[in-house]
Amino acid sequence: MRDNKTLYLVCNAHLDLVWQWEWHESLAEALSTFRIAAAFCETYDGFIFNHNEAKLYQWIEEYDPPLFQKIQDLVQKGKWHIMGGWYLQPDCVMSSGESIFRQMEKGLNYFREKFGCRPRTAINVDSFGHDRGLVQLLLKSGYTSYLVGRPSLEVCKAPGPDFLWEGYDGTCIPVHLAAEGYNSGLGKVRRKLEYYRRQEGTDNSVLALWGIGNHGGGPSKEDLDEISLLQKEWEKEGVQLIHSTPEMYFDSISGSELPLFDREIGPSMPGCYTSQVRIKQTHCLLENMLYQTEKLLAAAEIFTGMEGDWESLKQAEEILLFNEFHDILPGTSVQRAEDAALREMGGAISLLEKEKTRAFMHLCRQTEKLEPGVIPIFACNPHPWPVKAVLECEFQLQDQGWDYTYTDFEVRYQGEVIPSQLEKEGSSIPLDWRKRLVFMADIPPFATAALYAYPKVLTGKPELPQTIESEIRLEGSGGELIIDKKSGLISSYRIDGISLFCPGAARLVVIADNEDPWGMTVNSFPEIIGEFTPASPEQAGKICGLDKAIDPVHIIEHGPVRTVVEAIFLYKRSAAIVHYKFQPITNKLDLEIHLQWNEPNHMVKLSLPTPWKNAECWGQKMLGRARLYENGTENVSQKWISVCNDKLGLTILNRGSYGSSFENGELRLTLLRSPAYTAHPIDDRIILPQDRFLSRIDIGERSFLFSIHGGERECQLNTADKEAAVYNEAPFARSYFTNAGKPTAGGNIKIDEEQIQLLCLKRTDAGYLIHLYNSSSQPRKTRFTFIEREIMVELDPFELKAFHYSQGILEPCGLITLQDTL
Numbered sequence: 001m002r003d004n005k006t007l008y009l010v011c012n013a014h015l016d017l018v019w020q021w022e023w024h025e026s027l028a029e030a031l032s033t034f035r036i037a038a039a040f041c042e043t044y045d046g047f048i049f050n051h052n053e054a055k056l057y058q059w060i061e062e063y064d065p066p067l068f069q070k071i072q073d074l075v076q077k078g079k080w081h082i083m084g085g086w087y088l089q090p091d092c093v094m095s096s097g098e099s100i101f102r103q104m105e106k107g108l109n110y111f112r113e114k115f116g117c118r119p120r121t122a123i124n125v126d127s128f129g130h131d132r133g134l135v136q137l138l139l140k141s142g143y144t145s146y147l148v149g150r151p152s153l154e155v156c157k158a159p160g161p162d163f164l165w166e167g168y169d170g171t172c173i174p175v176h177l178a179a180e181g182y183n184s185g186l187g188k189v190r191r192k193l194e195y196y197r198r199q200e201g202t203d204n205s206v207l208a209l210w211g212i213g214n215h216g217g218g219p220s221k222e223d224l225d226e227i228s229l230l231q232k233e234w235e236k237e238g239v240q241l242i243h244s245t246p247e248m249y250f251d252s253i254s255g256s257e258l259p260l261f262d263r264e265i266g267p268s269m270p271g272c273y274t275s276q277v278r279i280k281q282t283h284c285l286l287e288n289m290l291y292q293t294e295k296l297l298a299a300a301e302i303f304t305g306m307e308g309d310w311e312s313l314k315q316a317e318e319i320l321l322f323n324e325f326h327d328i329l330p331g332t333s334v335q336r337a338e339d340a341a342l343r344e345m346g347g348a349i350s351l352l353e354k355e356k357t358r359a360f361m362h363l364c365r366q367t368e369k370l371e372p373g374v375i376p377i378f379a380c381n382p383h384p385w386p387v388k389a390v391l392e393c394e395f396q397l398q399d400q401g402w403d404y405t406y407t408d409f410e411v412r413y414q415g416e417v418i419p420s421q422l423e424k425e426g427s428s429i430p431l432d433w434r435k436r437l438v439f440m441a442d443i444p445p446f447a448t449a450a451l452y453a454y455p456k457v458l459t460g461k462p463e464l465p466q467t468i469e470s471e472i473r474l475e476g477s478g479g480e481l482i483i484d485k486k487s488g489l490i491s492s493y494r495i496d497g498i499s500l501f502c503p504g505a506a507r508l509v510v511i512a513d514n515e516d517p518w519g520m521t522v523n524s525f526p527e528i529i530g531e532f533t534p535a536s537p538e539q540a541g542k543i544c545g546l547d548k549a550i551d552p553v554h555i556i557e558h559g560p561v562r563t564v565v566e567a568i569f570l571y572k573r574s575a576a577i578v579h580y581k582f583q584p585i586t587n588k589l590d591l592e593i594h595l596q597w598n599e600p601n602h603m604v605k606l607s608l609p610t611p612w613k614n615a616e617c618w619g620q621k622m623l624g625r626a627r628l629y630e631n632g633t634e635n636v637s638q639k640w641i642s643v644c645n646d647k648l649g650l651t652i653l654n655r656g657s658y659g660s661s662f663e664n665g666e667l668r669l670t671l672l673r674s675p676a677y678t679a680h681p682i683d684d685r686i687i688l689p690q691d692r693f694l695s696r697i698d699i700g701e702r703s704f705l706f707s708i709h710g711g712e713r714e715c716q717l718n719t720a721d722k723e724a725a726v727y728n729e730a731p732f733a734r735s736y737f738t739n740a741g742k743p744t745a746g747g748n749i750k751i752d753e754e755q756i757q758l759l760c761l762k763r764t765d766a767g768y769l770i771h772l773y774n775s776s777s778q779p780r781k782t783r784f785t786f787i788e789r790e791i792m793v794e795l796d797p798f799e800l801k802a803f804h805y806s807q808g809i810l811e812p813c814g815l816i817t818l819q820d821t822l
């Protein structure tokens with residue numbers, strides 16, 4: 001019986017840049033793999049080797065220039081195919097749309113420059129899931145198809161291995177899901193190809209990935225000889241084996257009627273949304289700081305004429321992109337790799353801090369003549385809309401307070417007194433010398449506003465409110481927060497008389513977990529085995545390092561800007577310190593949680609039960625938003641998550657906490673897990689040796705930040721992206737004595753519609769690149785003011801558009817600009 005089938009053989013050598021090893025081991029393996037593959041390309045007629053990831057080619061270029069030149073020649077001859085075209089294979093659910101775009105842009109420009117080519121099929125065969133926001137980015141970057149390898153069809157519910165994938169913006173791209181894996185093992189190609197032969201395929205075409213993988217390898221002589229025999233043998237039976245590329249396969253099915261799929265390609269291995277939480281939080285910080293610094297540096301150049309060090313920003317960007325690798329950001333690498341990632345990202349943050357400070361100082365202008373003792377403070381809003389925010393600023397008094405008096409301050413902005421208070425400074429020298437001033441200010445779009453702190457000397461430090469009652473009741477302008485002193489939990493959180501939480505909210509529950517950092521064998525973590533309970537006064541004193549007992553639930557800061565309540569909890573060998581920060585002016589509630597964690601194979605979730613049993617759960621996605629699972633399945637979302645009924649909504653903003661679950665109106669934010677490093681389930685084998693100590697992930701002290709607010713449903717969903725942007729790329733304040741003059745910014749970069757975000761503003765070789773994004777599910781039209789230009793911009797739902805500014809000309813441009821070849 002004749003099969004009449006064509007198998008498109010795509011030989012590759014999957015090599016994780018970091019996983020059970022650090023990058024230098026991948027470098028060594030890449031050199032070996034590429035040398036062998038190049039030799040086979042020259043030896044076997046018709047053979048094509050495929051490989052992706054610009055970072056690997058950069059290593060070859062640096063460490064073996066003759067091999068790199070040989071690969072360039074093979075690419076020109078069509079015997080070596082540049083596959084995918086990205087910088088590397090990143091995580092594709094937690095990385096932002098702007099970061100993923102830069103993965104494409106950096107890789108495509110490298111391959112265009114070095115090889116004179118650009119792939120049409122994007123490749124992420126090992127990333128653990130794929131967000132629908134990728135569709136728009138792929139199409140606008142010039143891709144015509146997408147090849148992925150995870151998760152299985154059964155997990156993601158895709159209609160088949162080939163389908164038309166629809167993005168949040170309604171655009172579509174053909175996708176092949178190669179869930180059978182990307183490698184074949186040494187000498188096992190016949191077995192793999194026999195599997196492919198049994199597949200039905202699309203229009204009798206089958207994409208067949210093969211090659212030694214997971215640590216390089218690629219083709220072997222044994223397997224290539226076997227393929228040569230199979231080509232002759234199977235051709236007689238109507239089966240063609242063609243050495244091929246992903247593009248050749250997609251071209252063969254280009255006229256096919258593919259089924260539509262309008263969901264994420266996931267979820268997959270949900271434990272990795274939380275594992276190695278420091279990696280995720282540091283990545284979030286680096287990502288936010290990079291894009292904020294770019295905006296400030298561009299503004300400083302335009303408004304003041306300073307010259308920014310964009311090379312430092314490019315270095316930081318490369319470190320960000322590298323550490324989005326799909327075994328780094330998801331937390332599935334060994335401890336040495338975790339340590340290296342934290343070092344590298346910390347170094348990138350230091351580079352950015354220098355340029356951010358330099359840009360900030362150029363933008364500051366002192367607008368008043370100062371009296372003795374007055375402290376100038378500059379508050380920077382890096383967003384294109386006005387922002388009302390709580391800011392903190394530390395500074396030093398001119399003299400040390402040895403006389404036991406206490407210096408307070410009155411803060412004035414544009415001649416008006418604004419709400420402010422002093423809180424515990426970072427230093428603990430027992431003198432009235434160092435100050436932390438907290439204030440709430442309304443800052444114009446893209447402005448560096450000058451405020452002035454006027455001193456007033458008191459006879460002593462004001463006393464905090466006493467909390468001898470059974471509850472701490474905090475009231476705001478239409479809002480109320482009640483903390484139960486016995487439990488340390490939220491009894492009530494109301495806005496405009498509407499309750500947003502059930503009693504007992506903010507409970508820290510302990511969940512049964514295992515050694516596996518991926519979460520390969522589960523899709524949820526439902527089993528509560530314990531919870532943190534309030535410490536006794538004696539225990540609270542010991543946890544705080546004091547020589548006396550203290551009330552475990554008490555007020556530690558109080559003023560017109562916010563009241564901070566501290567609650568101290570215990571669970572077995574672990575402790576939790578929770579700070580409830582309630583803002584009476586805005587009714588916002590910030591949660592700051594410090595976990596001192598020492599429980600292997602357990603998980604901690606923050607329980608936020610709402611009174612809405614039939615509620616929906618929504619979360620921010622890459623260039624979109626989606627309704628999340630509401631059956632306890634572990635969810636992944638980006639910078640915000642909302643619980644809504646038909647009228648009301650509750651939104652929680654985060655800084656690097658991606659995992660959660662939702663069921664019966666209760667939202668559980670996943671804080672941390674403590675599995676073992678790279679503990680991989682394989683059948684029924686014992687994963688870990690049972691005779692020694694092994695380090696566990698996230699044992700130690702970890703901190704988490706959330707901001708909570710509620711109100712009318714549509715308002716919550718429509719403003720969530722803006723609020724999350726402000727929370728993550730936060731306005732900041734610093735004290736700085738500068739030259740007098742007029743403000744340099746304020747109203748010169750402005751977007752009227754607050755659902756339109758400025759994702760990117762950075763310098764290019766020919767001017768400045770701007771990315772605008774419509775975070776709404778509805779079309780939006782807005783006035784965009786940029787320096788002396790003003791244009792009307794129309795964006796479809798969840799659409800991303802690019803603009804270019806140079807010498808007074810502001811105009812639309814393509815999302816991606818490829819450099820000319822050498």
